[in-house]
Amino acid sequence: MRPHALWRQLLRIGLAAGRNSPGGRLRFAALITAAAVVTLVLMSCLAVIATYDGWDRRDVARGVEIARHGDSPVVALYKRAGDSVGTRPHEVVYIEPKSPQASPPPGLPRWPEPGEAFLSPELVRVGEGEGITRRYGKFAGIIDSSGLATPSERLAYVRPAVTGHHGWSKIAKIGSARSTPMGDTLNRVPAGQLLSAIGFTVGGVAIVLLVVAARCGSSSRDRRVRLLTALGGNRWHLALVNLGEACIPVVIGTLLGSVPYLLMSLWDVRIPLIDQVVGSADLRAWAWVTPMVALAGCGLMLFVVVALHLAGIDGGGTRPRVFADRIPRWRLYAGLLGLIAIVTTPYLPKLTSFLAYIAGTTLLWGMLPSAAGAVIRYWGNSAASFGRWAGRADVLIAGRWAHARPGVVVRLVAVMVIGLGVITQAQVWTSRLGDSGQNARALQRELHDSVLVVTPQSITPASVDAFTRSLPKNANIFLVNTAKKPTEPSVLRGSCEAMRSLGIACSSDGDHMTGGDARIAILGKFIGFGGEIKFREGNVSGNTQKADQIAVVSPPGTTGLNARVKETANRAFGLAQVKRPYDGWILGADRLVNMADWVKLLTILTLIILALAVAFSSAAEFLVFTTAVAPLAVLTERRRFLLGIAIWNLTVPTVIAVAFGVCVAAWQGSFFISLSKSGMFSWSLLAACAAGALVLAIAIGLIGGTGAIRATARWRPAAD
Incomplete structure (x- = not known):
């Protein structure tokens, strides 16, 4: 041929x-x-x-390319600021055209008129409940995808109706690789x-x-x-x-x-x-x-x-190897080395500690199924002895099988055991906010929208009156003269009614700081360089020359006021930033939240693929199992005998391995929290995973047993 x-x-x-x-x-x-x-x-x-x-x-x-020289041509004035919908930040670009021939930024059909705003589709979608289309003025339209980094970017181009542009940058041109990053x-x-x-x-x-x-x-x-x-x-x-x-x-x-x-x-x-x-x-x-x-x-x-x-x-x-002789010792030593690396992380430098923890975790969980297999191998001997003593042939056969082929169980439990480690570690890592983040969450639960700080472009008596008239009746305002030096106190001027709402005694002379509640403490940290603040009685619509901020206080636990104040402030002042004292920490954690979401997604995909791997591996092992057990049908007609072999040979070792993994997951999760002093361990998640693994272990035994029962009906002696 x-x-x-x-x-x-x-x-x-x-x-x-x-x-x-x-x-x-x-x-x-x-x-x-x-x-x-x-x-x-x-x-x-x-x-x-x-x-x-x-x-x-x-x-x-x-x-945008900033004009570096005073005589450079200027196409527009430009200022960037941050805002949020809920606790998710987005960027606001304030822009004022200066050249009629200049093209608007990509994604805009035209330059916005004074008091108009173009918003991205995603910002309109997520901000509908907060009235985002009214927040910055008149809604002029949608930013086209050509002007967005991604279709899901939250971005606003706003042309505020203001006369002064203090602090704005001059733009030489739009379209430059040398600009600073923006948006997503x-x-x-x-x-x-x-x-x-x-x-x-x-x-x-x-x-x-x-x-x-x-x-x-x-x-x-x-x-x-x-x-x-x-x-x-x-x-x-x-x-x-x-x-x-x-x-x-x-x-x-x-x-x-x-x-x-x-x-x-x-x-x-x-x-x-x-x-x-x-x-x-x-x-x-x-x-x-x-x-x-x-x-x-x-x-x-x-x-x-x-x-x-x-x-x-x-x-x-x-x-695949079944480890008929023994499980290789190097696997057990590698797992032990991973455990040692994890335990010694507190005594290593920061970067080395992090790398040691990652490497140790990988080794520990990668070799844990093999360690469980070694335990199952010894369990097989004990089960066989018990079966011989109790006259249980199914336990005797299953024990001998588990002792001779622990590698089968190692492959069956690898996904469940490693999955427990991946899920618990991902949960602990994504729960870390750090001390600042945790304090911010605590403040959010305590204050909600009861303390808001408004920073307008400029403050006039007329704009303050317009702003005050639009506020709810239970909201009081203070004009803020922010200290210029850390050694000086910041001064908040408001009515007696406003001071009494904070629990401060009011009299006709001097500075006041008697009594007060948690809102005063957070105002001191947020406004006054983290130092001293003073309250003075006075008319808020009077002398506004030295005021640079406005504090809006309402009863503790007030919700839904943040979005309303933002809309009101932009309408009254033309351009204003509104922040809650804890926003900086929470909004600053957006990158960590995004990374945590990616960790969750990759973890879920990893577990799905591992589940497919264990499904095919288990199916292949079931074929071997049913072929090997089928000849035993000639010894008995009891179906419970074959089902018992499957339960003792597949389900019980799997349960032992899962229990092994649950203990290690609980220990490492608790150890990591005590090591990093942040985050929390979800016992309910671990319990749910353990319950799911237990159900899967029972299913493996039942599937193997029923498959063996069906195979006995087709089995005939053959010279293979």
Whole structure:
């Protein structure tokens, strides 16, 4: 036979291999799933690159270049400020055109008129409940996507109706790569970090799924390898058979994995948990790369399948190890080394401590299933002894099986045990706000909107009167003369009624600071350099020359006042910043919140892929289990006997391993909180995960048992 004819025949053998057997069908489904997941991960990385590329281009197009010299031409005046809807910040760009020939910023159809504001679609959507379209003046329209970093960016362009522009910058041109970041760009994660996070988390477990899929149906494949070897086949012949076996499911999976990217290039899609929209236009700009990415994913899958199976030509087989002798000691030592690294982190320098904690956690949880397997191996001996003493054949057989094959249980419990560690660590890390953040949360729960500080562009008696008339009856105001030096007190001037609302005794002369409540303490920290403040009785609509801020106080626990005061202040003063004393800490934690959301999303995706891996691995083990147990049916007609073997061999060891993981998760979570002195450990989350793992352990035993019962009806003695 000619070589090319032989190769075609070997490919046909691979294409037809195992199609009608349970192992062949399982292998086919596993390869499709693994190829789809690997392609999805690669396409996700391409989507990140495409999104950041479009992001950078739009950032340059809307960037402003400040006029450096007094005689430079000025196209507009420019001022940036922060605001928020709820506790989520957004950026407000105040702009005043100075050149009639100048084009407006990208995304705007025209320059806004005095008292008008253009808002991004996302800001309009999330701010509807707070009346965001009325906050900055007349709503002029929507900012087009060409002027936004991402479709989900919260941004406002405002032209306030003010006469003075103190503190504004002069713009030489719009469209510069030298401008400072604005909007979402201020808090975005660098592209390299995001790609690394996706690669190490989702990409890592995708490789695990790939290996599991490649090894599915290994018993029938090993028989085929031995036959090819006996017939004189070499590595190339084996590779062609394996290539023929894997090419169809891999191609199908690759095509399925490419579909989400193509769909997202047609419509904008909001990422779950992240609350961020991926722009379809950015993905379309890079759509020409998708065939190359798909081919790379397909080639990687076929390479792994062929490379893993080439070892079988020497008789080693492709089946996963069951550790029939013993679990390798290096795994236990590596886990112990990880535990030591975690425990010693308090005594190391800051950066070294962080790296040691991450490395130690990875080692500990990566090797914990093997440690659980060592415990299960010893448990198998004890269970077998108990079965022999009690006359329980099912316990005796299951104990011997667990002692001889602890690697089976290690693979079954790996996802559950490692998943417990990933979930609990992600929960603890994302609960960290730091001391400032936790104090801010406490102030938010105590004060709500009862203390607000307004910083107008300018203060006049008329504007103060207009502002005061629009406030609720239970709100009182103080004019603030902020101290210029830390050694001087800031002075708050208000009516006796306003002082009495704070619990301050009022008299006709001098400064007042008798009594008071928590609102006074926070005003002192926020207004007066963290130092002393004084209250004076006076008419708030009188002398406003020295006032630079206005404090609005209302009864403790007042809610819903923040948005109303912001709208009222902008209407009365033309331009005003309104802040709650704790806003700086909470809004400043937005980057941490965004990172925490990414951690949650990647954790969930990681666990889903690991669950797929354990599902295929378990299904493969069930095939081995049912084939091995079926001959025992000739010894008894009791179905409970086979079900008992499955429960004792699969469920009980899994429960032991999960209990092992729960204890370690609880210890490490508590240790981390005591180490960092921040965050909280969710016992309810751990209990829910443990309950879910327990249900899964019972399901594994029941599925294995019922599968063995069904297999007994079909089993016939064979010379295999």
